[in-house]
Amino acid sequence: MCGINGMMFFNQQEVCRASLQNMGNQMVHRGPDEEDIWVEKNVGLGFRRLSIIDVEHAKQPITNEDETLVLICNGEIYNYKGLREELQTRGHQFKTNGDAETILHLYEEYGVDCVDHLRGMFAFMIWDMKTETLFAARDHFGIKPFYYFYNDEKIVCSSELKSITQEMGSLKELDPQSMLYYLTFQYVPDPRTMIKGVSKLPPAHRLIVKGNKVKVERYWQPTFEEEEQSEKEMRKNILETMEESVQLHMQSDVPTGCFLSSGIDSTAIASLMRKHGPLKTFSIGFEGKQNECDVARQTAEILGTDHHESIVSESEFFGAVSEVVWYQDDPVADPSAVPLFLLSKMASKHVKVVLSGEGADELFGGYRIYQEPEALRHFQWMPSDLKTRVRSVVQYAPSFYGKNFLLRGLTSLEDRFIGNAKLFTEDLYDVLRERNDSFHNAFEWTKQYYAEVEGLDDVTRMQFIDMNLWLPGNILAKGDKMSMAHSLELRVPFLDRELFDVARKIPASSRVDNKTTKRIFREAMDGVVPDHVLNRAKLGFPVPLRKWLQGPRGDMCLSLIQSSGISKYIHADYVERLVREHQTGKKDHARKIWALYVLAKWHIHYLEEGQPKVPLQEGQQEQSPTEQPVIDHVV
Missing domain, CATH: 3.60.20.10 (Aminohydrolase, N-terminal nucleophile (Ntn) domain)
Known part of the structure; x- marks a missing residue:
């Protein structure tokens, strides 16, 4: 690396x-x-x-x-x-x-x-x-x-x-x-x-x-082509190829460890790594009911790993944001980047290489949103023009229970799904100061990818969108930048060509059903992954951002957004409305406020301060940017 x-x-x-x-x-x-x-x-x-x-x-x-x-x-x-x-x-x-x-x-x-x-x-x-x-x-x-x-x-x-x-x-x-x-x-x-x-x-x-x-x-191109095979064959192929990929990803002449969360992906990797010898594992979490560390600690005890963990406080989280944004290069408004940054910092004190579970959800259908096509199948009989007419009526009707479900069922996949995050859409031009008719919106951007998988089932099309957009733009960008910030090499065994070749042949019905996600993968890991994790729901990094922004942190974010250079692009009064509605509990705007806050931080570092340099932590002394001798080879 x-x-x-x-x-x-x-x-x-x-x-x-x-x-x-x-x-x-x-x-x-x-x-x-x-x-x-x-x-x-x-x-x-x-x-x-x-x-x-x-x-x-x-x-x-x-x-x-x-x-x-x-x-x-x-x-x-x-x-x-x-x-x-x-x-x-x-x-x-x-x-x-x-x-x-x-x-x-x-x-x-x-x-x-x-x-x-x-x-x-x-x-x-x-x-x-x-x-x-x-x-x-x-x-x-x-x-x-x-x-x-x-x-x-x-x-x-x-x-x-x-x-x-x-x-x-x-x-x-x-x-x-x-x-x-x-x-x-x-x-x-x-x-x-x-x-x-x-x-x-x-x-x-x-x-x-x-x-x-x-x-x-x-x-x-990551194409999906279902292949006729028994589920027993699928489970066997997944396990054997996964074992091979993990072993190949362990090749190193320096100490190697593994990130360990409460989910099946990192647990599968840690379980397979542990077969090859002693293993250091690393977890991070937040105080509260959904603390990843509790489950990860139990897994580490069962596997017998040398386990390290950390609980992130609100002040530690916000204290790291400037560094996180600097290392990101392009802004990424995923709040889990901050705990990943702090997790990488902890791991780098013990190992130089870590394996992690990124990519499993895109390959095997792990996001809960992939269950939506099954939930909306009752709308399939309706012609598209009828859906459009009914949707126009429902859209402007007073709020009622099930309204959002109806609207999604009456909307085509192309017009409702652009990946695992969707922040400003209908209100995009409420937050932006200027409207430019030459600009394209995110739904127009995804059309090029939908065109490549026309005729496939909706679950597969959603996975294809995520593999081309969400995976490189958010998941992998975050993983690379946050680990390399601490000179830590992060390896992702799920994103292996041979493993993808196995995953792409699995029918959508074996990947996702109305009860669970990654069904066939979970079955393949039975006997490898401890039982308390095998069918556990996906959490990711459950950052308590909603709670934090309801307090003084919301005012702090608002102040920075309004005083930064993005105020020339963003309606300050609209941002203030978002913050006040969030603080009073009227609506949950945490992700939108966070996206604007990260954008403001990025603008300060990259466009307002000249050439950006890593922000100093409190009490840290500025050092020379290079401590190694430079060898010039001149031909």
Whole structure:
């Protein structure tokens, strides 16, 4: 796990090593162990290393045998040992025992199709001297980040947005369309970012730069295709592939642990890891009835792990927000990012790698919202035009019990589901100061994905939307940024190509029914996961945000929102109305207030204070951004 930077001038202007150094200084947290810079005329690559595999020798940038290819890679290739053996039989010679070097030799064999052979998480760049081509790619699910910016002069690439804005200088400005998407989704969907002109390379995409031409193309799509098989076969395939994936994800030359919540996903991983030896597990929670730590502690006792836990207070939660927003790059209004940040901080004191359960819900149908199509099946007989007419009557009728259920049943899936979060929708232009008819709303954005799964059942279509939007935009962005803030490598065994190939063939009826979610997965884990967790309802991180914002914290958030730079975009009086309605208990606006608060914090850090630097905690002294010697390789 590392941080990568790259720069290429189209007009043959030489790359300044100091520019790559400054970009690297913005993400020391991603690679505190070493730094290296490679420059050849108009191309430069910068690398910050977090040493995980072949700690002594697998340094980057790394070249092939004749030094015509140069690679920098952020991530882990879990099938690298098998690939290495195969490539050696074809005559390839390796300099290290690291995993990333296999990408170079795969590129020699297959060119840009080398990504088809990789099983892992990655974002990498290769400079091909023979063809004078810059080639980059991002992993299949979007586990690792990759940002880029280009104009007529150059292209700049990085693992972090703040490294790009370091190079952009005064050119950076907020993208209003992305802000509009953020206010509805609670994140900025790929390939957009909140900074105008900067893009994210979407999951399963590659970028090819030759001359001054920049080409982005998809190389893989997570398609669902049901396959006839018995449920016994499904359970067997899930368990065997899950065991293999966990074992591959445990490959490391440094201490490894596991996040452990009250849910089945992390518990399954911890249970399978424990079979291979001693295990450190880490949990975090809040005071109250839904404290994740109580159940996780019971699980740890049954499994016999070395368990560590922490209870987060209200003051600790809000005290971490500035750092969380700084490390996020783009704002993500998921309050669970804060406990994940604090959990990662705790774990980093004991291990350098953790496994976690992200992705299980998207693969196996774990969100309760996926049960909605079954609940609404009684509306299927109605023609769409009749639904529209009845909905118009119900919508403007006085409030009554079941009104919301009726409205959802009378609304098409495309018009009601855009993923696992939906904040400002009908009231979007109540909160925004200006209405621009050229802007698109979130429902228009999701149409492109619905078009790709037309004709499939509603549960599968919902999973497809989440895999392309919610998973990379919220879940994985949060996981990567919050763990790497503490130089902790987070691995996600559920997001494995082979495991997805098993999950995508499972019929929707075996994934979700009217009684439970992830049904066939739960059955496959029977005997692996302790009984007290096996059929436990999903909680996530139950942050008591609603309660906190009803008190003085609501006024604190309102004050920051109104005094920040977003006041030029947001109606201050509408925000105050949200806060007052929430404080009086009239309505629950906690998530909307939080989204605006995070946006205000982000605007302060990224657009009002010049080039952002990590906020200092109380009593903390500012340190030099880099403590490691820099090795410059100049060709």
